[in-house]
Amino acid sequence: METLLLCNYNFHQVLPIPYSLVFKKPISPRSSFNQVRFFSSGNHSSTTRTLKMAQTTQNPVVQQKVIIPNKYGEKLVGILHETGSSEVIILCHGFRSSKEYDTMVNLAVSLENEGISAFRFDFAGNGESEGVFQYANYWREVDDLHAVIQHFSGANRVISAIIGHSKGGNVVLLYPAKYHDIHTVVNLSGRYDLNKGIEERVGKDFLQRIKEDGFIDVKTKTGSVDYRVTEESLLERLSTNMHEACLKIDKECRVLTVHGTADEVIPVQDALEFADNTEPQITCCRRSRSWIHIISS
Numbered sequence: 001m002e003t004l005l006l007c008n009y010n011f012h013q014v015l016p017i018p019y020s021l022v023f024k025k026p027i028s029p030r031s032s033f034n035q036v037r038f039f040s041s042g043n044h045s046s047t048t049r050t051l052k053m054a055q056t057t058q059n060p061v062v063q064q065k066v067i068i069p070n071k072y073g074e075k076l077v078g079i080l081h082e083t084g085s086s087e088v089i090i091l092c093h094g095f096r097s098s099k100e101y102d103t104m105v106n107l108a109v110s111l112e113n114e115g116i117s118a119f120r121f122d123f124a125g126n127g128e129s130e131g132v133f134q135y136a137n138y139w140r141e142v143d144d145l146h147a148v149i150q151h152f153s154g155a156n157r158v159i160s161a162i163i164g165h166s167k168g169g170n171v172v173l174l175y176p177a178k179y180h181d182i183h184t185v186v187n188l189s190g191r192y193d194l195n196k197g198i199e200e201r202v203g204k205d206f207l208q209r210i211k212e213d214g215f216i217d218v219k220t221k222t223g224s225v226d227y228r229v230t231e232e233s234l235l236e237r238l239s240t241n242m243h244e245a246c247l248k249i250d251k252e253c254r255v256l257t258v259h260g261t262a263d264e265v266i267p268v269q270d271a272l273e274f275a276d277n278t279e280p281q282i283t284c285c286r287r288s289r290s291w292i293h294i295i296s297s
Contacts, residue, residue, distance in 0.1 A: 061112045070124060070147040072140070077128035078121025078148065081112040087160040088152050091120040092145060094166030096227070098127030103165050103188075116160075121148055123171075135229040136237035138194075139178075141171045146179055153181075161186060166266065169257075170194070170242065173274075176253050177245035185249075187257045192270035194240050202229055210234055246274065 062082045067075050079099055080088075089111055091104050098104075099120040108118040123141045124131030134140070149159050161184035164172035169190025176182050191197060198206060202216045206229075210216050216229045249255065259271035 066119070066121075066151075068121070068148055068151045070144050072124070072131070072143075074124045074130040076121055076124060076130075076144055076147065078119050079108070081108045081118045081120075083112050083115050083117045085115055085117045086156075087158045088117045088119055089160055090145065090148055090152075090162045091118055092141075092162065092164035092168035092171050093120070093123070093126070094164075094168045096126070096133075097166075097168075098122050100127065101165075107163065117157075119148065119152070133227055135227065135233040136240070137233065138167075138170060138174055138236070138240050142174050142178055145171060145175050149179075149181065160184060163188065165189060167191070170240075173242065173249070173255070174240075174245050176250065177248040180250055180253075183253055185253060185255045187255065187274065189259050189263060189266050190242075190257070190270070190274070191266045192242050192273040194237050194242060197266065198234070198237070202234075206234070242274075 064080045064082055066078050066080050068078065070076055077099075091099070091107055093099060093101050093104050099122050104120040108120050111118040121144075122129035123137075123144050125133035125137070145162065149162075152159060159182060162172045162175060162182055163186040164170070165188040167190070169187040172185050173187050173190060176185060202218055203209070206216060210229065210231045214231055216234075217225045218227050218229060220226045255274075257271045257274050259266075259268050261268045
């Protein structure tokens with residue numbers, strides 16, 4: 001596993017302020033990461049527009065809405081940034097998010113500017129996709145990702161990597177533990193211990209409260225119900241063991257973990273836990289003020 005730690009950044013707060021992920025050459029199952037750079041900017045709209053203009057002057061990219069059924073009969077909606085490359089990178093959003101989240105859009109635009117096709121989609125119950133939102137739901141989202149991968153594989157496209165942010169990072173790590181058809185995984189700020197981070201969202205004494213009532217309603221600042229946590233979904237999260245899952249990932253599968261050292265939502269220690277408990281381990285990190293890149297051995 002290659003672990004890249006971003007110095008002095010809070011990935012969960014900073015990523016929506018645009019970051020451009022640039023692969024200096026397309027990733028394939030048999031190739032290694034040559035260089036990954038993250039550029040920050042204080043102006044989201046201008047950065048996104050500049051990236052799109054740069055691509056347009058060279059080779060216009062077609063953005064296509066693609067609808068893919070999952071194994072549960074729900075329609076998953078995604079956007080394909082089609083550059084004409086045979087390879088496609090799949091992007092997975094985080095908790096209570098969607099394919100339209102700045103992180104997903106900026107990653108897709110950055111990849112298309114390198115001539116790499118990217119597909120960002122909504123998990124079931126999120127964004128435009130069918131289904132009901134469910135708390136946790138990790139393994140069902142793994143199955144959603146599998147449906148997407150099967151769709152593009154069936155169209156003779158090569159899935160060169162899967163990239164997930166936050167909860168999506170957990171999904172892309174769980175995926176190769178169940179399915180063994182992906183050779184490159186990028187985990188952006190995934191959580192290692194899923195027993196942590198629950199109280200911050202649902203409040204104290206959540207196990208006792210949910211056993212008494214059967215559910216917990218998480219409310220917004222105005223008092224309206226944002227989403228409901230059922231006992232079944234909570235227990236699913238508590239029983240999802242990332243350590244055991246990572247041990248099931250094939251050694252041939254290359255895993256890159258990227259995490260902000262100033263992350264206040266998921267601590268950077270989680271990235272170190274992934275590195276310490278997953279084989280093989282290769283850590284290379286170079287830092288400067290404006291960008292960080294990693295070169296694998």
